[in-house]
Amino acid sequence: MKIIAVCGMGIGTSVLLKMNAEKVLRTIGVEATVEATDVKTARESRDAQIILTTADLAGSLTGLPSEVITIDHFFDLEELTAKLSDSLL
Amino acid sequence: MRFPHLAAAFAEHSVQVGAVALDRDHAITLAGELLVASGRATPAYTLEMIEVVQTHGPYIVIAPGIALAHSKPSGAVLETGLSMVTLAEPVVFGNAANDPVRLVIGLCAVDHDGHLTVMQELATALSDDDYVNSLLNAVDNEGLRSLF
Numbered sequence: 001m002k003i004i005a006v007c008g009m010g011i012g013t014s015v016l017l018k019m020n021a022e023k024v025l026r027t028i029g030v031e032a033t034v035e036a037t038d039v040k041t042a043r044e045s046r047d048a049q050i051i052l053t054t055a056d057l058a059g060s061l062t063g064l065p066s067e068v069i070t071i072d073h074f075f076d077l078e079e080l081t082a083k084l085s086d087s088l089l
Numbered sequence: 090m091r092f093p094h095l096a097a098a099f100a101e102h103s104v105q106v107g108a109v110a111l112d113r114d115h116a117i118t119l120a121g122e123l124l125v126a127s128g129r130a131t132p133a134y135t136l137e138m139i140e141v142v143q144t145h146g147p148y149i150v151i152a153p154g155i156a157l158a159h160s161k162p163s164g165a166v167l168e169t170g171l172s173m174v175t176l177a178e179p180v181v182f183g184n185a186a187n188d189p190v191r192l193v194i195g196l197c198a199v200d201h202d203g204h205l206t207v208m209q210e211l212a213t214a215l216s217d218d219d220y221v222n223s224l225l226n227a228v229d230n231e232g233l234r235s236l237f
Binding site for chain 1: 141144145146147149151152153157159160161162184185186187196198201204205208209211213215216219
């Protein structure tokens with residue numbers, strides 16, 4: 001399974017999100033690859049099951065086959081765990 | 090020293106304690122000026138960071154009170170680096186979940202993956218509320234830099 005973490009530029013916030021998402025996926029026992037990318041690349045992607053991003057960017061990521069999950073607090077592993085578990089378990 | 094990669098990324102003149110910012114763009118500008126002062130980016134990069142927020146919204150406020158200002162690798166980036174501004178008064182960025190901002194971090198990177206060890210340490214550091222409070226409570230620039 002593929003998950004993409006998306007920010008405007010693909011080098012800052014999305015990288016932090018990817019790192020914590022990988023940590024959470026290991027904890028809940030889900031095998032997935034997580035890629036950090038920018039909005040433009042994400043819009044061209046068709047093979048991600050889940051897109052992780054922020055509320056501000058979610059509006060730019062509609063109409064794709066992926067489920068969009070928005071994260072408010074990037075370092076709150078409980079929020080990430082709850083939202084990823086809801087979707088995947 | 091707890092974070093060797095952060096210590097290297099935050100060069101001399103890259104931090105400012107107790108800065109006064111009038112608004113969001115001013116706060117981002119302060120972080121950009123420190124990337125310039127520490128030799129990591131040119132002034133054009135500061136404008137690029139502001140454009141990111143104008144284009145994509147205030148998503149760079151990634152946790153309560155913390156903004157990660159950045160653009161993408163470009164000719165305006167001289168070397169991968171970080172800067173940090175603690176604000177004397179919190180500033181509203183327009184992010185419903187995480188406003189107001191007290192800590193602004195500037196990031197510039199020369200490519201998409203050369204800075205991952207730095208980001209790993211940054212994620213670890215910013216996940217620790219006590220550590221973030223110690224950053225916010227630093228009384229001078231040297232004191233703040235000594236925490237990395």
